[in-house]
Amino acid sequence: MLNRKRKGLLLSLILFAALLVVMQPIQDSITRAAAGDGSWSSPYSVSQGINSQNIEGKTVQGYVVGQPTATNTVITSGFPNDFAFALADSPSETSMTKMLYVQIPSSFRSSFGLKSNPSLMGKKIKVSGTLAAYFSHPGLKEGTAFELDGGGASDPEPGPGGYYDAAYGKTGESLKTALHNIIDDHTEISYSNVWEALRETDEDPANPNKVILLYTGRSQDKFANGSGVNDWNREHVWAKSHGNFGTAMGPGTDLHHLRATDVSVNSSRGNLDFDNGGSQHSEAIGNYYDSDSWEPRDAVKGDVARMLFYMAVRYEGDSGEVDLELNNAVNNGSAPYHGKMSVLLEWHKEDPVDDKERRRNEIIYSDYQNNRNPFIDHPEWASAIWE
Secondary structure (H helix, E strand, C coil): CHHHHHHHHHHHHHHHHHHHHHHHHHHHHHHHHHCCCCCCCCCECHHHHHCCCCEEEEEEEEEEEEEEEECCEEECCCCCCCCEEEEECCCCCCCHHHEEEEECCHHHHHHHCCCCCHHHCCCEEEEEEEECCECCECEEEEEEEEEECCCCCCCCCCCCCCCCHHHCCCCHHHHHHHHHHHHCCCCCCCCCCHHHHHHHHCEECCEEEEEECCCCCCEEECCCECCCCCCEEEEECCCCCCCCCCCCCCCCCCCCCEEEEEHHHHHHHCCCEECCCCEECCCCCCCEECCCEEECCHHHHHHHHHHHHHHHHHCECCCCCCECEECCCCCCCCCCEECCHHHHHHHHHHCCCCHHHHHHHHHHHHHHHCCCCHHHHCCHHHHHHHC
């Protein structure tokens, strides 16, 4: 009887060992299949990220397991701030050698910092950035996109899937170039067709028979356009004399910076650069101007900034087009520059993207130009390029 039990136990052990031998190749195959190429659609695992340091523009996916506060310290509660989190391939990982320390840029901290969002512990997150040491430990810095698996606080993929894949993880000139290549060569419309386009893009959400004028905020009949004193006309937010592109197809008809405005207010703004200060305009209350600059009302300051950011990225001097650039000056005249960059960056932060901008961006993309304003979809990219 005892021998039969021993034989049965021995047989069970042999079968178990055989099962392990059979399963190991399957497990290895699964592990290899899970390995990505570091793109947004095929992210690195955490172990790949750890072993692929000093590489720009890669995406890593893993589980949040704590907050690194020093090289050899990862805390799992009582988070002191929203500056970083640690990722691992397992939500129960405790070995710091198997963790990737992720630095969280200021624009993502409210949504992905652990002090503000302790419930992210154990959740799977995808993040793009530069694989580089953080706290003298394998890490990811300069993040440009964060996504909670299954949906979350930040949507890194507005518009069509994969539209911005080539931009994720980049900063500075590399990001600017990548975005230019994405939004370049858009479908162009004629200047006469801009009228009808603005009737759709600038439509008053409370009244489909009217448009909202950019500087005054006035709701006006869609067909009260023209050259009369109280008509609305087509405002080039990037003044068309800054680069002398006029109303030619391309920059002169690009809907991403053309807006409906009151005729006389448009005339007052002229080709002024943007800056703070001056005297309040008598008709466009909340707008201020002087001899060299225009300050729009608070509700559209960010809108103006993002339109100019778009123009400086879309028009880079290739394909016979003008090269438009932002600078930190006013009185730019006919030079292909627009200012004042430091003020525009402030306005961009003070007046964040709203649903009206998102709707407008979607209409331009879907109905007219087949390109998008990246700074509406990804506001954090302004700082990533110019700060």
